[in-house]
Amino acid sequence: MRSAEALVDRDFAIGETDRRLFGAFVEHLGRCIYGGIYEPGHPSADGRGFRGDVLALVRELAPTIMRYPGGNFVSGYNWEDGVGPVEQRPRRLDLAWMSTETNAFGTNEFIDWCRAARIEPMLAVNLGTRGPDAARNLVEYCNHPGGTALSDLRRAHGWEKPHDVKFWCLGNEMDGPWQMERKTAQEYGRVATEAAKMMRWVDPTLELAACGSSGRNMPTFGAWEDSVLEHCFDHVDYISLHTYLNNYAGDTEAFLASPDMMDWFIEEVVAIADAVAARRRSRKRIMLSFDEWNVWYRTRRRSADRVKPGWPAAPQILEEVYTMEDALAFGGACIALLNHADRVKAACLAQLVNAIAPIMTETGGPAWRQTIFFPFADMSNLGRGRVLQARVDSPHYAASYYDPRGADENRFALPEVPHLKLSVVHDAAGGHLTVFALNRHLTEALPLRLVLRGFRELSLAAARQLRHEDLKAANTREQPERVAPARLDGIETAADQLRLQLAPASWNVIRLRVEP
Numbered sequence: 240m241r242s243a244e245a246l247v248d249r250d251f252a253i254g255e256t257d258r259r260l261f262g263a264f265v266e267h268l269g270r271c272i273y274g275g276i277y278e279p280g281h282p283s284a285d286g287r288g289f290r291g292d293v294l295a296l297v298r299e300l301a302p303t304i305m306r307y308p309g310g311n312f313v314s315g316y317n318w319e320d321g322v323g324p325v326e327q328r329p330r331r332l333d334l335a336w337m338s339t340e341t342n343a344f345g346t347n348e349f350i351d352w353c354r355a356a357r358i359e360p361m362l363a364v365n366l367g368t369r370g371p372d373a374a375r376n377l378v379e380y381c382n383h384p385g386g387t388a389l390s391d392l393r394r395a396h397g398w399e400k401p402h403d404v405k406f407w408c409l410g411n412e413m414d415g416p417w418q419m420e421r422k423t424a425q426e427y428g429r430v431a432t433e434a435a436k437m438m439r440w441v442d443p444t445l446e447l448a449a450c451g452s453s454g455r456n457m458p459t460f461g462a463w464e465d466s467v468l469e470h471c472f473d474h475v476d477y478i479s480l481h482t483y484l485n486n487y488a489g490d491t492e493a494f495l496a497s498p499d500m501m502d503w504f505i506e507e508v509v510a511i512a513d514a515v516a517a518r519r520r521s522r523k524r525i526m527l528s529f530d531e532w533n534v535w536y537r538t539r540r541r542s543a544d545r546v547k548p549g550w551p552a553a554p555q556i557l558e559e560v561y562t563m564e565d566a567l568a569f570g571g572a573c574i575a576l577l578n579h580a581d582r583v584k585a586a587c588l589a590q591l592v593n594a595i596a597p598i599m600t601e602t603g604g605p606a607w608r609q610t611i612f613f614p615f616a617d618m619s620n621l622g623r624g625r626v627l628q629a630r631v632d633s634p635h636y637a638a639s640y641y642d643p644r645g646a647d648e649n650r651f652a653l654p655e656v657p658h659l660k661l662s663v664v665h666d667a668a669g670g671h672l673t674v675f676a677l678n679r680h681l682t683e684a685l686p687l688r689l690v691l692r693g694f695r696e697l698s699l700a701a702a703r704q705l706r707h708e709d710l711k712a713a714n715t716r717e718q719p720e721r722v723a724p725a726r727l728d729g730i731e732t733a734a735d736q737l738r739l740q741l742a743p744a745s746w747n748v749i750r751l752r753v754e755p
């Protein structure tokens with residue numbers, strides 16, 4: 240195959256990665272919380288029921304911010320059910336996932352878990368069945384120091400100090416018919432504006448994200464963002480995006496091309512947000528919160544994988560087992576996020592444990608890493624810094640995707656998909672340059688020459704690669720390390736250049752030492 244070349248210049252940056260770009264998500268969904276992060280009685284659990292083995296893997300994964308409590312769940316959630324003495328909390332039907340919510344875990348436990356994991360909390364408010372009043376009350380309960388009924392209630396519940404939660408989502412996927420009390424863009428825009436106003440009156444330091452479309456395939460995409468932002472432009476800081484990549488078509492080449500749609504989606508939302516700003520002659524820039532993204536399809540449409548009969552508590556649903564090829568598409572998504580660091584200021588991998596997650600657990604048993612764990616850990620641990628603009632000259636291929644089951648999600652015809660998808664991040668303070676490179680060719684190695692203009696005396700600090708002969712290989716309880724990263728050899732550095740071979744269908748991370 241022809242080789243690829245890429246050129247970056249030390250002075251030409253896209254933007255600085257925000258800490259919050261490396262977030263994840265825990266929802267009251269299946270075994271994400273119950274039997275995931277929280278399992279009293281598990282051999283590794285502490286006195287609060289937090290699983291120690293999961294916490295150890297979370298530290299390795301290194302998410303920086305955690306969204307909670309949903310997701311679809313939040314649109315029917317009464318936050319009051321989840322605070323106060325556990326034995327007095329009500330059991331309720333959860334209409335999002337057709338299960339029973341015991342409320343044994345709620346907002347205060349979530350905050351404690353975040354502190355234990357050293358992760359910033361991100362809270363979503365219910366703008367489905369509830370509204371601005373419940374939202375401002377939750378802010379008062381969480382963030383007001385004391386001396387009012389709700390802040391004193393928190394103190395009486397045992398949390399003396401305010402939780403000081405800064406980042407709040409104004410509802411979830413309010414454009415989706417599957418949402419409890421779905422809204423039109425006008426209805427949602429009004430409600431979100433009023434909620435934002437009142438929440439900020441309680442705590443002016445909040446940062447607020449309005450719901451964008453729940454996917455680029457939504458029929459209202461574009462018009463939704465435009466109307467919602469027309470309403471709440473002055474009251475919010477972020478607009479959200481959600482994407483789940485899929486391989487319903489069983490076409491791996493097209494699947495690996497599909498993360499490029501995240502690039503387009505981001506650029507389209509930026510254009511719409513900036514058009515709203517332009518109409519107002521405003522220099523304010525609405526930032527993007529990509530607060531749900533992942534690969535998800537095997538357990539998405541079959542109702543047996545989504546819902547278990549009999550309203551069980553913490554059912555085994557959405558337990559997607561990720562393969563090697565999923566990790567490659569997922570790595571492409573990581574690169575799409577990094578390469579838009581100027582506007583995507585927060586992002587959440589959906590989700591963290593068991594339900595479409597990088598970490599799996601057995602109830603009462605061990606925890607292990609899924610294939611997608613590795614690209615995320617690479618991005619989060621090594622992707623902090625200035626993302627540099629890269630001029631990529633790569634051989635390409637044609638891919639087209641259609642959903643054989645008729646829905647138009649991810650539909651595209653792409654005549655020129657570069658085999659190489661690449662991001663380069665410069666951590667000036669730490670004296671490192673990190674290259675994230677995906678070779679999407681399924682059978683051929685891709686020789687790469689990377690010119691790093693403005694850097695001298697490059698030397699290799701570390702390099703690793705994720706690949707497996709069998710693209711359908713996965714990690715399971717029985718074989719938890721079947722797919723795992725290995726050292727990447729054969730890298731040459733000379734002056735300001737780097738040369739290497741990217742193995743077929745591989746995710747590669749190369750860390751270079753550069754002068755600080």
Ligand code: AHR
Nearest residue numbers: 309310311312411412589
């Ligand atoms: O992450 C799973 C679900 O996907 C979330 O609850 C919802 O917001 C989205 O549709």
